[in-house]
Amino acid sequence: MAYSMVVCVKQVPDTKKITGNAMREDGTVNRAALPAIFNPEDRNALEAALRVREEHGGTVTVLTMGLPAACEVLREALVRGADRAVLITDRRAAASDTLATSYILACAVRSLKPDLVFCGRQAIDGDTAQVGPQLAEKLGFTLVTYLEGLAMEGRRARVKRNVGSGTETVLADLPALFTVMETANELRPAAMRKVMRFKKARGAAEVAKAVETEQPGAAPEARAAEVQRRLAALKDQGLLIEQWGLDEIGADLAWCGGAGSPTRVHRIQSIVLAGGDYREFPPDLAGVQALIGELIEDHTIG
Ligand SMILES: Cc1cc2nc3c(=O)[nH]c(=O)nc-3n(C[C@H](O)[C@H](O)[C@H](O)COP(=O)(O)OP(=O)(O)OC[C@H]3O[C@@H](n4cnc5c(N)ncnc54)[C@H](O)[C@@H]3O)c2cc1C
Incomplete structure (x- = not known):
């Protein structure tokens, strides 16, 4: 059986490259100072979906919510083999926390009617690992986290999941969402x-920006017509990145952006991990007894 699949991918700042001016004085990340990359585990999520398509057939749609610059990760997903790419971008989505993000993604995913949704386990910037589970909850899909292996059996998936100390295999009824x-x-x-x-491949906002740069003196109607002409040409060539706003996905604005985000950031703190005191115990019975005595006294054990 062929499967309709959606992969949620996020463009993130490369947090491995944090140096110099990458952190602002208030402790927030200066995104402009860091290269933007494909969230690493989202690549694995896409790969898992592509393997299902290779074995069983179907379609893979990649979906991202972000600024028009996030088209970069959608282009990479098309290169890797995705059939269709969708950018959700809307000024009214700014200041969304994970609850609002997963609400907006859920509105978009619903309209695609997938059998399977794949997310990365975690994004390397926000780092919460909340979006996948929240999305599954909102869609009413079976959720399986920490996926390491997948075999489809009709309307059921056999999933190997990492449980820290080993793996377990679970059977999941479709529709299902996996975090990979x-x-x-x-x-x-x-x-x-x-x-x-x-x-x-280009999205509508990118095309509009290019036309504005190339034809600064043109009348707004002429520019709009040129944008439409270029978008139609991209569609014919299979190079159009679809762009949806909150109205197109039927999102209730009360659940989007700041209005839909209950998270409040009270304080940002830089944590510097440093080594503590160093004590050495002799490698004999007396040494081990002294170590255990100290750990009990400190309430570390006991
Ligand atoms: C108060 C507050 C305000 C914020 N304001 C903004 C803002 O204005 N602009 C902004 O960019 N961020 C903003 N954020 C950050 C934003 O909420 C998170 O980046 C986003 O919800 C994803 O959370 P995460 O990074 O922890 O992802 P995780 O939950 O760790 O991600 C897990 C997986 O979910 C999927 N996923 C996550 N995010 C997306 C996405 N955007 N598109 C597609 N798939 C996705 C991916 O598959 C990813 O691997 C704000 C956060 C807070 C708390």
Whole structure:
């Protein structure tokens, strides 16, 4: 049986490259100072979906919510083999916390009517690992976290999941949402032919910006007509990144952006991990007894 699949991917600042001016004085990340990358585990989520399509057939749609610059990760997803790419972008989505983000994603995913949704386990910037489970809850889908292996059996999935000390296998009825670990699979290399083809894929906001730059003196109607002409051409060539706003996905604004975000940031603190006191105990019975005595006294054990 062929499956309709959605993969949620996020563009994130490369938090491994935090140096110099990458942190602001208030402790927040200066996103402009860091390269923007495909959230690592979202690549594994995409790979898991592509493998299901290879074995059983179906379609893979990648979905991201972000600024128009997030089209970059959608282009990469098309290069890797996604069939369709959708950007949700809307000024009214700014200041969304995880609850609002998962609400907006849920509105979009619902309209795609998937059998399977794949998310990364965690994004390397927000780091909460909340969006996948919240999305499953809102969609009413079976949720399986920490996926490391997947085999489809009709309307059921056999999932190997990491439980920290080992793995367990669970059966999940469809529709289902999986959060995928980095250890789930090896990524396929990008084919040069596809890199060349999909580097030309564009979304509506990118096209509008290009027309504005190229035709600064043109009348607004002429510019709008040129944008429509270019979008139609991209669609014909299979190079259109679809762009949806909150109205198109039928989102209730009360659940989006700041209005839909109960999280309040009270304080941001830089934590510097440092070593504590160093004590050495002799490697004999007396030494072990002294160590245990001290750990009990400190309430570390006992
Ligand atoms: C008060 C507050 C205000 C915020 N304001 C903004 C803001 O204005 N702009 C902003 O960009 N961020 C904002 N954020 C951050 C934003 O809420 C999170 O980045 C977002 O909800 C994802 O959470 P996370 O990074 O912890 O993802 P996780 O829950 O760790 O992500 C798990 C998986 O969910 C999926 N996923 C997560 N986010 C997306 C996405 N956007 N699109 C598609 N799939 C996704 C991916 O598959 C990802 O691997 C704000 C956060 C708070 C608390």
